[in-house]
Amino acid sequence: MNRGDQKLGLWLGLGTAGFYAAANIAGSLLFRDRLPDPLGIHWGPAGVVDGTGSFWLHVIPGSLALLLVTGLLAGIAVASGMQAPGSRWMLAGGIGLGGLLTSMLLAGLVDQMDRAHAMGAPMHLPTLATGAVAGVLWAWACGWLYGPPGPDAAAAVAPRLATDRGGDAVAAASGLTMTVTIRAGRAFSLLLLVPLALLAVVAVAAPPHVLLILIPAALLVFGAFVVCLRGRVVVDPSGIRVYGGGFWRMLATRPAEVRSVEVRDINAMEYGGWGYRVSGHGVGFITGSGPALIVRRKIGMDIIYSVDTVEHAEQLAGLLGGYARLEASGGTGPRR
Structure with missing residues (x-):
């Protein structure tokens, strides 16, 4: 594995981990004035809040967890070498898991907005589903982009x-x-995040019929980016x-x-x-x-x-x- 590929893997993994943490912090601060105090920070098997805590107890540990999970798996994948079996999919797995956790953290906040009490608030399913799909697509693109070159x-x-x-x-x-x-190049690869990020943001407040239009459009844009x-x-x-x-x-x-x-x-x-x-x-x-x-x-x-x-x-x-x-x-x- 050459140094250029190692840098690419680190950039994809650590850059995405930073993006996830920033998205969690920015989303939490954006909704802060509309969230109850104490805030729901734990969800039970039914997907509803069953534990509360302070606002910063949600933001700081959640962001650190995103950095740790995504960054650690990406670092292990890159350190093991691009030619190591499964290394590209370990990188993709870390990025995909981080995307799922990010969507869960943000989806948990959306249905707490404008509530007097956090207990019993469910996760916002459109936000969860959209964020999870966007994370999986980006993870697949990263694993594919980082993969070993074809026969040369x-x-x-x-x-x-x-x-x-x-x-x-x-x-x-x-x-x-x-x-x-x-x-x-890296700048072009980074542009792939834009339609996925916009879709995730719009999904927070968009009604279902709007999502039915946005999701196919985002998939078309994603496909065009992947081809290039x-x-x-x-x-x-x-x-x-x-x-x-x-x-x-x-x-x-x-x-x-x-x-x-x-x-x-x-x-x-x-x-x-x-x-x-x-x-x-x-x-x-x-x-x-x-x-x-x-x-x-x-x-x-x-x-x-x-x-x-x-x-x-x-x-x-x-x-x-x-x-x-x-x-x-x-x-x-x-x-x-």
Whole structure:
């Protein structure tokens, strides 16, 4: 496991733990003037308050528990190494459990608002359900994002590809396939929390018919984000393509369509941001600022593929250029 992946795991785990604790503190302070004193801090098997205490007895231990549960499991997962069996799902489990606890703490407050006494107050089920679903979705995304990269055939491509921008027809004639896994930057990943957080906040006061509209909308937004969080750029005898989310095939370009291939650093904002982008500069799958492969086509807009490193971008460019040259010369290399 490389250091970059370790930092990603720590950022996802500890960052989410901090978000949960902050959500509990902010939600409690927001509702404080409408809560009874003493406040319900324990719920029995029936889901109603059966124990009370001070406001801060709810806020401080609850927030510390969220930090401990989520942060501890995330730390163990990261320390065990990304390749260790189950480490990615231990990270996801800690994040999911923290999300469930956060939704329980906030749901327990909602139905205590404007009550004279806390005893017997139930948990607010829409808040509990919405928060739990949002937590599970975010946990799944974190586990998937932190998971080990797919097969990377960069090592199988001859180093000379990096020095031959025009393309290596010899390597192409051998039918090599190269796959590079790419991940979105941290800022883009953090945006995934926004629709889930908004949904959780709205669910506190929204009537059921509004939730029926909001939940599918949030799921669609979540799905779109997941597709753009990670991808696989593949070059083989059929050309180049990217798989959004690792499974959604898009932006395929055949060797016969390639006029030239360029490798350069890009700024995501010049293409309109992250994800599947269409702009005056072309069509692209952008996971952040950094190295990218610019495929200039004979007909149509340029295609931009984000790549993890300049070295991999050079290798992809060399192999794709080789297939394009082989196609132009009427070569008979392997076809799939």
